[in-house]
Amino acid sequence: MQRQDCFALTSHLFPRNPCSRFWKSGWVADPRTRCANYLLCDWSFWSTPAVMAKSPEVKLAVFGRAGVGKSALVVRFLTRRFIWEYDPTLESTYRHQATIDDEVVAMEILDTAGQEDMQQKESHMRWGDGFVIVYDITDRGSFDEVGPLRGLLEDVKKPKNVPLVLVGNKADLDHARQVGTEEGERLAAEMACAFYECSACADERGTVAEAFHELCREVRRRKAVQGKTRRRSSTTHVKQAINKMLTKISS
Numbered sequence: 001m002q003r004q005d006c007f008a009l010t011s012h013l014f015p016r017n018p019c020s021r022f023w024k025s026g027w028v029a030d031p032r033t034r035c036a037n038y039l040l041c042d043w044s045f046w047s048t049p050a051v052m053a054k055s056p057e058v059k060l061a062v063f064g065r066a067g068v069g070k071s072a073l074v075v076r077f078l079t080r081r082f083i084w085e086y087d088p089t090l091e092s093t094y095r096h097q098a099t100i101d102d103e104v105v106a107m108e109i110l111d112t113a114g115q116e117d118m119q120q121k122e123s124h125m126r127w128g129d130g131f132v133i134v135y136d137i138t139d140r141g142s143f144d145e146v147g148p149l150r151g152l153l154e155d156v157k158k159p160k161n162v163p164l165v166l167v168g169n170k171a172d173l174d175h176a177r178q179v180g181t182e183e184g185e186r187l188a189a190e191m192a193c194a195f196y197e198c199s200a201c202a203d204e205r206g207t208v209a210e211a212f213h214e215l216c217r218e219v220r221r222r223k224a225v226q227g228k229t230r231r232r233s234s235t236t237h238v239k240q241a242i243n244k245m246l247t248k249i250s251s
């Protein structure tokens, strides 16, 4: 990889508060890494006051053991680039807009810290509408943590069966693989969610974006269904009240 292609990104450079103004994209020299840092944002979109004020339609949270590549996947999705050097994430939130199936979707993405405690996990789970659970195909332990994470999600979220995608990252390291593709597929089938094996490092096919887009679709589908159910139940309540009144009047 060429020096100028080496994107280093440190979490402290990013706005942690989703409401804060985003930095303008550009290169900044970082004395610690002696590489250029790329400040991440889509300035053209988010600098518009009307858009800044609009609350994001879809809130996505990325979970997984420390080091599985959560930040790398988020950055790949947002910038189509791979970051080699990084600081372990404390917690970063990004705003992004994408066109999915000819519809503009505004999203907020929370890149969680792999080492957060139970309370933080639960609060992030309550916050999110949809979830990416990531494991590293070269780390069996990270795969074993997927089940408990999903269990916690099911405990925290109501209604259950939350929108979810399972991602097996670092597929470029096939020689060091500890988790088979079929194992990932089987687990995803058990969890009734979509499965993607991909690499934040080598993503020629755009699988990373595909995973995020599919999650957005799933969130929007569920929201649409919930909206219809809510509308239907409120119509039913009105009908029942009218019937009651009519019965009283006629008796």
Ligand SMILES: Nc1nc2c(ncn2[C@@H]2O[C@H](COP(=O)(O)OP(=O)(O)OP(=O)(O)O)[C@@H](O)[C@H]2O)c(=O)[nH]1
Binding pocket: 064, 065, 066, 067, 068, 069, 070, 071, 072, 073, 083, 084, 085, 086, 087, 088, 089, 090, 112, 113, 114, 115, 169, 170, 171, 172, 173, 198, 199, 200, 201, 202
């Ligand atoms: N080869 C390879 N390395 C990757 C890939 N994704 C991430 N990495 C590397 O894995 C390491 C951890 O990546 P991060 O994105 O920081 O992992 P994380 O899950 O966000 O880690 P925490 O912030 O500590 O929770 C870094 O050295 C990345 O360069 C990948 O797809 N392939």
